[in-house]
Amino acid sequence: MPRIVYLPLDERPCNARFPLQIAAATELEPVSPPLRMLGAKKRPADTKLLAEWLLEETAAAHALIVSLDMLVYGGIVPSRLHRLSAVQCRARLQTIVECKKRNPKLRIYAFNLIMRAPAYSSSDEEPDYYAQYGAEIARNGWLQDKQERDGLSEAERQEWERLLAVLPREVLSDFTGRRQVNAAVNRMAVQMADEGWIDMLVVPLDDNARFGYSSAEQRRLLLEAAGRRVLDRVHLYPGADEVGCTLFARVFCDTMHYRPNVFVRYSSTAGLGVIPKYEDRSLGESVKSQLTAAGCAICDHASEADVVLMIHSPPVGQHLMAETSDSLAGRNAAYFSEVNVREFAHAIRRYAEKGATIALADAAVCNGADTVLMELLSGSGLLKHLSAYAGWNTAGNTLGTVIAHAVVESYYRKAEKASPGSARARNSEAFLLSRFVEDWGYQAILRSRIAREELPGLGGSTFDVSAVHDEVAGRIRSGMLAFIERELRDFEPARIRLERVELPWKRMFEVGFELRIGAD
Numbered sequence: 001m002p003r004i005v006y007l008p009l010d011e012r013p014c015n016a017r018f019p020l021q022i023a024a025a026t027e028l029e030p031v032s033p034p035l036r037m038l039g040a041k042k043r044p045a046d047t048k049l050l051a052e053w054l055l056e057e058t059a060a061a062h063a064l065i066v067s068l069d070m071l072v073y074g075g076i077v078p079s080r081l082h083r084l085s086a087v088q089c090r091a092r093l094q095t096i097v098e099c100k101k102r103n104p105k106l107r108i109y110a111f112n113l114i115m116r117a118p119a120y121s122s123s124d125e126e127p128d129y130y131a132q133y134g135a136e137i138a139r140n141g142w143l144q145d146k147q148e149r150d151g152l153s154e155a156e157r158q159e160w161e162r163l164l165a166v167l168p169r170e171v172l173s174d175f176t177g178r179r180q181v182n183a184a185v186n187r188m189a190v191q192m193a194d195e196g197w198i199d200m201l202v203v204p205l206d207d208n209a210r211f212g213y214s215s216a217e218q219r220r221l222l223l224e225a226a227g228r229r230v231l232d233r234v235h236l237y238p239g240a241d242e243v244g245c246t247l248f249a250r251v252f253c254d255t256m257h258y259r260p261n262v263f264v265r266y267s268s269t270a271g272l273g274v275i276p277k278y279e280d281r282s283l284g285e286s287v288k289s290q291l292t293a294a295g296c297a298i299c300d301h302a303s304e305a306d307v308v309l310m311i312h313s314p315p316v317g318q319h320l321m322a323e324t325s326d327s328l329a330g331r332n333a334a335y336f337s338e339v340n341v342r343e344f345a346h347a348i349r350r351y352a353e354k355g356a357t358i359a360l361a362d363a364a365v366c367n368g369a370d371t372v373l374m375e376l377l378s379g380s381g382l383l384k385h386l387s388a389y390a391g392w393n394t395a396g397n398t399l400g401t402v403i404a405h406a407v408v409e410s411y412y413r414k415a416e417k418a419s420p421g422s423a424r425a426r427n428s429e430a431f432l433l434s435r436f437v438e439d440w441g442y443q444a445i446l447r448s449r450i451a452r453e454e455l456p457g458l459g460g461s462t463f464d465v466s467a468v469h470d471e472v473a474g475r476i477r478s479g480m481l482a483f484i485e486r487e488l489r490d491f492e493p494a495r496i497r498l499e500r501v502e503l504p505w506k507r508m509f510e511v512g513f514e515l516r517i518g519a520d
Contacts, residue, residue, distance in 0.1 A: 001029040002062035002255050007054060008244055009067040009111075010075040011038035012504050013512040014392075018401060018431075019065070019244040025408050025428035026252060031057055041125075041505050042081060044074025051095040058099045058106055062255065065247045068112035068189055071095060076206075076240070077125050079182060080115060086184040093188055097197050107254070109200045109247045112189050113240055114214045114221070115182045116207035117141050117175075124463055124507070129171045136167050137175055141213035148216065176213075183217050187224055194228040202247065202293055204239035204396070208280045209318075215280055237289035238279040241393070242400030246294050249404035252411070253295030260410050262296045262403075263305035267344040267364065267373075270334070271313020276395040277321040277366050283313055283395055290399040294407055306410040308356045309403070310348055312364045312373050312391075315339050324368035324444045339364065341373045345380055352385035357413050359406035362391025363398045368443030374436075374487075384490045387413065389432055391439040398439075405431060426517040433484075433491060434515045437498070441483035442511050446476060451508050466506040476511060477501040494518075 004023065008015040016035060023030040033053055039045035050071060058064050072092045073079040100106055118126070119142075121134035130137065143160045146152060152160065192198045203221060208214035218236055225234040239246075253259060264287060266272055272284040279286060287309075291298055299305050314321045315338030322331045351358050364370045369391035377383050388405035390398045409428055451462045454475060460468040477498060484493045497516040504512045 001027055003029045003031060003060065004248070004251055005054065005057045005061045005064045005066075006030055006032045006244065006248070007050065007064075007066045007070050008032065008038065009069055009113075009241065010077070011035050011040065012241070012510055014241040014397070014510065015067075015076075015244055017512070018242075019248040019404075021427070021431045021434070022245055022248055022405055022408055025405075025412070025424050025431065027424075028252060028255065030248075031061070038070070039075045039078065041075075042077050044078035044082070045070060047071060047074050047092055051092070054095055054099055055102065059103055061103065061106060063107045063109060063251045064099060065109045065244060065251060066096065066111075067244070068093065068110055068185065072185060076113065079113065080126055080178070082178065082181075084181060086181050089181060089185045090188055093185070093192065096192060100197050107199045107251075108197065109202075109251060110189060110192075110198045111202040111204065111243045111247060112186055113204050113206045114186065114208070114217050115179055117213045118207055119209070127174065129168075129174075133167060133171050136163055137172065138212065139163060140167060140172065141216075142209065142211045145211040145213070145216045149211070179213060179217070183220070186217070186221050190221065190225050190228060190230065190234055193225075193230050193233045198233070200233055200235075200247070200250065202235045202239075202243050204237065204243050205280060206240040207278050207394075208238060209278070210275065210280050218280075235289065235293045237293070237396070238281065238286055238394070239290070239396035239400055242397045242404075245404035246290065246400040249294040249407040252408060256411060258295070258407075258411050260296050260306040260407055261299040261304050262291055262307045262309050262406075263299050263302040264309045264311060265302075265347060266311050266313045267341060268313045268315045268339040270315045270338050271311065274314050274317040274321075276314060276317050276363065277319065278394045279396060283311070283317075283363070286396060287311065287399060290396070290403055294400070294403045296403065296407065302351065302354075302356065306357065307406045308351045308358050309361060309406065310344065310351075310358060311361045311399075312341075312344065312370060313339075314364045322365040324365055325448050326365075328372065335364075341376055344373070345376050345382060348377070348382050348385060349380070352382070357387045357406065357410040358385055359388035359402050359409075360386050361398050361402045362389065362439065363395040367393055368447070369440035371440070371444050374440050374444075378487045381490055383436070383488070386432065389435045389439070391435070392443055401435070429491075430515050430517045433488065433496060433517070434513075436488060437480050437484065437515060438511060438513075441480055441487070442476065445483065446479040447508050447511075450475060450479070455508075462508045464507060465503055469503060469506055473501045473503060476503075477513070480513070
């Protein structure tokens with residue numbers, strides 16, 4: 001079996017486990033470092049130890065999927081906190097060169113984020129000063145970029161002057177100085193792609209918007225890639241925590257010589273052109289980027305497709321887009337007039353009747369599934385017709401995850417490769433059910449309810465459950481089991497084993513667990 005070495009972005013399940021779970025539904029052999037080597041949120045991993053591990057593990061490997069953020073800074077959050085120079089970062093990147101020199105046949109698929117600048121004030125994943133000045137720092141980047149691209153109105157110029165008067169110079173200098181180093185690392189990565197050390201590079205825009213630091217850096221990096229004529233090997237688009245899955249799908253396609261055709265169908269006519277929250281471009285453009293990076297091609301007719309990608313799309317974008325924490329009644333009016341979930345469900349049934357491999361990207365709301373659609377599908381018996389599903393965090397996170405799983409499933413669902421009762425098939429089903437349980441059951445239902453109704457009495461908060469972790473994890477598991485019994489009836493709940501529920505960063509935002517399908 002071809003050996004694939006994987007160095008994730010950080011230790012959270014979405015990065016450290018999702019790609020390995022998808023890989024377990026294939027015949028490829030993934031190898032990844034133990035979690036203890038990957039750091040812990042703001043504590044960076046030992047990059048020297050990881051470099052040694054990479055050199056050893058890639059010596060006889062077929063491919064390497066590598067997070068440069070992990071290799072250089074020790075993880076995604078440390079990439080926002082480090083005090084490294086560009087020279088130090090370049091030295092750490094040399095591990096990639098050394099891996100290729102020792103194993104010239106090794107194909108290297110790398111990814112490195114454009115550092116985010118969230119538009120809210122919180123130091124949970126940022127430097128301490130972001131708790132006080134985060135919104136102002138982000139707004140500064142927005143105004144600066146808009147001035148450069150479109151110019152500012154008089155009101156915006158006055159706002160910018162007031163903002164710079166209150167934003168401490170040392171704070172802005174620290175933030176922008178680190179961005180300059182990180183941007184230099186991205187340019188180094190493009191250069192390495194040009195020189196042949198990196199075979200494919202993805203540079204995702206983490207939590208970005210139409211204007212801002214990320215948008216400006218993306219344009220400069222795109223010009224760099226175009227100038228070096230490596231746009232066939234360098235991909236830039238919104239995303240972050242899903243890229244490990246995307247690149248595994250690409251490795252799978254390249255290794256198996258598979259180029260899946262994908263037909264795309266939207267629940268909202270307006271959805272194709274909507275710019276989702278936390279992103280900088282229309283959903284339709286992101287879909288093209290995600291599919292291309294994963295090794296897929298968009299086809300014109302469902303009859304030609306290896307995968308039918310059903311995208312539950314938002315009818316409005318940016319700040320108007322709904323969150324899972326919003327009540328249904330509180331959603332923008334367009335959710336009641338510009339999305340037709342009934343027709344969307346009928347379309348899923350029709351494609352299923354024709355034997356299509358159906359993947360559902362549930363991207364209509366942020367940070368979890370749309371319960372309106374999912375309850376309709378569950379009640380109509382349509383969940384069992386889905387081969388892949390995701391509906392978590394941003395549109396990019398959702399798309400990359402579901403496309404990667406769909407690539408694998410479409411390959412093995414072809415008649416000559418089908419084996420419904422195999423361990424591979426059970427692993428694939430387990431990942432599908434995990435997405436239902438986490439993205440719908442936890443993110444859309446349990447998380448907000450427990451945070452609102454139970455955490456205050458326990459003495460915890462949304463961003464800190466460290467003192468009550470085991471109690472909260474137990475309640476989450478109970479809620480998940482009840483969800484499985486209620487909503488996943490068509491999958492025979494008695495076969496589903498749910499174990500090791502935890503909150504990896506001791507906060508409510510993400511959850512980790514193990515879901516297995518019984519062989520009996």
